[in-house]
Amino acid sequence: MQTIRHPISASHGSVHSELTSYRFGQPGGRKAYIQAALHADEVPAMLVAQSLRTRLQMLEQQGRVLGEVVLVPAANPLGLAQVINERPFGRFDLATGINYNRGYPALGAPLAQALAGQLGPDADANVRLVRARLRELVEAWPASSNVNQLKKTLLGMAIDADVVLDLHCDNEAALHIYASSHQVAELEPLARLMQASALLHSSVAGGDPFDEACFRPWSELAAQLGAQTPLPLACLAATIELRGEVQVDYATAANDAYAILRYLALQGILQLDESGLPPASCRPTPLEGTQRLDAPHAGMLVYLRALGDQVAAGDAIADLIDPTSGETTTLRASVDGVFFARLSHRYVIRGMNVGKIAGVQPFREGNLLSL
Numbered sequence: 001m002q003t004i005r006h007p008i009s010a011s012h013g014s015v016h017s018e019l020t021s022y023r024f025g026q027p028g029g030r031k032a033y034i035q036a037a038l039h040a041d042e043v044p045a046m047l048v049a050q051s052l053r054t055r056l057q058m059l060e061q062q063g064r065v066l067g068e069v070v071l072v073p074a075a076n077p078l079g080l081a082q083v084i085n086e087r088p089f090g091r092f093d094l095a096t097g098i099n100y101n102r103g104y105p106a107l108g109a110p111l112a113q114a115l116a117g118q119l120g121p122d123a124d125a126n127v128r129l130v131r132a133r134l135r136e137l138v139e140a141w142p143a144s145s146n147v148n149q150l151k152k153t154l155l156g157m158a159i160d161a162d163v164v165l166d167l168h169c170d171n172e173a174a175l176h177i178y179a180s181s182h183q184v185a186e187l188e189p190l191a192r193l194m195q196a197s198a199l200l201h202s203s204v205a206g207g208d209p210f211d212e213a214c215f216r217p218w219s220e221l222a223a224q225l226g227a228q229t230p231l232p233l234a235c236l237a238a239t240i241e242l243r244g245e246v247q248v249d250y251a252t253a254a255n256d257a258y259a260i261l262r263y264l265a266l267q268g269i270l271q272l273d274e275s276g277l278p279p280a281s282c283r284p285t286p287l288e289g290t291q292r293l294d295a296p297h298a299g300m301l302v303y304l305r306a307l308g309d310q311v312a313a314g315d316a317i318a319d320l321i322d323p324t325s326g327e328t329t330t331l332r333a334s335v336d337g338v339f340f341a342r343l344s345h346r347y348v349i350r351g352m353n354v355g356k357i358a359g360v361q362p363f364r365e366g367n368l369l370s371l
C-alpha cells in the first residue's frame with residue numbers, strides 16, 4: 001500500500017488542508033477509483049472505506065490485486081472541518097455555498113475538440129488517447145480556490161479509471177445507486193451485490209456531479225463518432241448512497257465493503273474466490289421517474305411507510321401536522337415504486353423535500369438531483 005498526501009490549501013493560508021489517498025497494486029492494468037464521503041460527514045461511507053483499506057492490504061499481500069485500486073477514505077477534509085452549532089456541515093462549502101458534489105468540469109466538448117481527427121479504427125488505442133487527453137484537461141482546469149483544488153485533485157485521480165465508485169450516504173435511506181443510463185447493464189451486478197433498493201439512472205442529472213464528470217465525456221464523445229471509430233465507454237462510474245447518516249455499524253460496513261470488492265473482482269481488478277451473484281433486489285428505474293415528495297406547508301412529520309417499501313400511487317406516505325391547530329395534510333405517492341429516501345428530522349418548513357419514490361415511468365426533466 002502506497003500512501004500519497006495531496007496538499008489542498010495554497011501557501012499563505014491560515015489553515016493547512018491535505019487529502020490522503022492509498023494505492024494498491026500496480027498502475028498499467030485496470031484501475032478502480034473509490035472515494036468516500038465527498039459531503040464530508042458521511043460516516044457510513046468512511047467506515048466502509050476503513051474496511052476496504054484493511055481488506056485491500058491483505059489482498060495486496062496475497063498477490064490478489066490484479067490491477068490498481070486508488071482509495072480516498074475521507075474525500076473532503078475541507079468539509080470535515082465545518083461545524084455549525086455543534087452539528088457537522090459538510091454538504092456545502094460555507095464560504096461559497098457550493099455543493100461539494102456539483103460543478104465539476106464538463107469535459108465532453110473540450111475532449112472532442114482536443115481529439116478532432118486523432119481517433120482511428122483501433123478501440124484500445126482510442127481509449128488510451130482519450131484517457132491521456134482527459135488527464136491533460138483535468139490538469140489544465142484552473143483551481144483558484146481550495147474547493148476547486150479539492151475537486152481537481154479528486155477528479156485527477158479518477159478520470160483515467162475503468163471503475164469509479166463515489167460512496168455517499170443520504171439523510172435516512174435504503175441503499176440506492178445513481179448511474180449513467182448508458183451503463184445500467186454493467187452496473188446491475190453492483191446493485192445485486194449491494195442489495196440496492198433502487199438503481200437510478202440518467203444521461204444528464206444536472207448540476208455536474210462527480211460521477212458524471214467521469215462518465216459523460218465518454219458517452220458524449222462516442223455519440224459523435226462513426227462506426228469506423230469505435231470507442232467503448234471505458235469509465236464505469238456510479239454514486240452509491242450507503243443508507244442513512246446514522247446507520248453506522250461494523251457488520252454493515254464490512255458487508256458493503258465486501259460487496260464492492262466482489263464487484264471489482266467481476267471487473268478483473270481483484271482476484272477473489274467467491275463468484276456468482278445474488279438475485280436482483282430492484283430493477284433499474286430512470287431518475288426522471290423518481291417522485292420527490294415536498295412539504296406543502298410547515299409542520300411535524302410522521303412517516304407512515306418504511307424505507308424500502310414498495311408503494312402504489314395514492315398510498316399515504318407521511319402526515320404533515322400543524323403543531324398548533326393539528327390540521328393535517330397527508331402526503332401521498334403519485335407513482336408506483338420504491339420509497340427509498342426520507343428526512344432524518346421531523347419538523348419541516350414549506351418546500352422541503354421529505355421523501356423520494358423510485359418510479360418506473362419518466363415524468364421529470366431538467367435538474368434531477370437535490371441542490
Ligand SMILES: [Zn+2]
Binds near residue numbers: 039042101168
Ligand atoms: Zn453525499
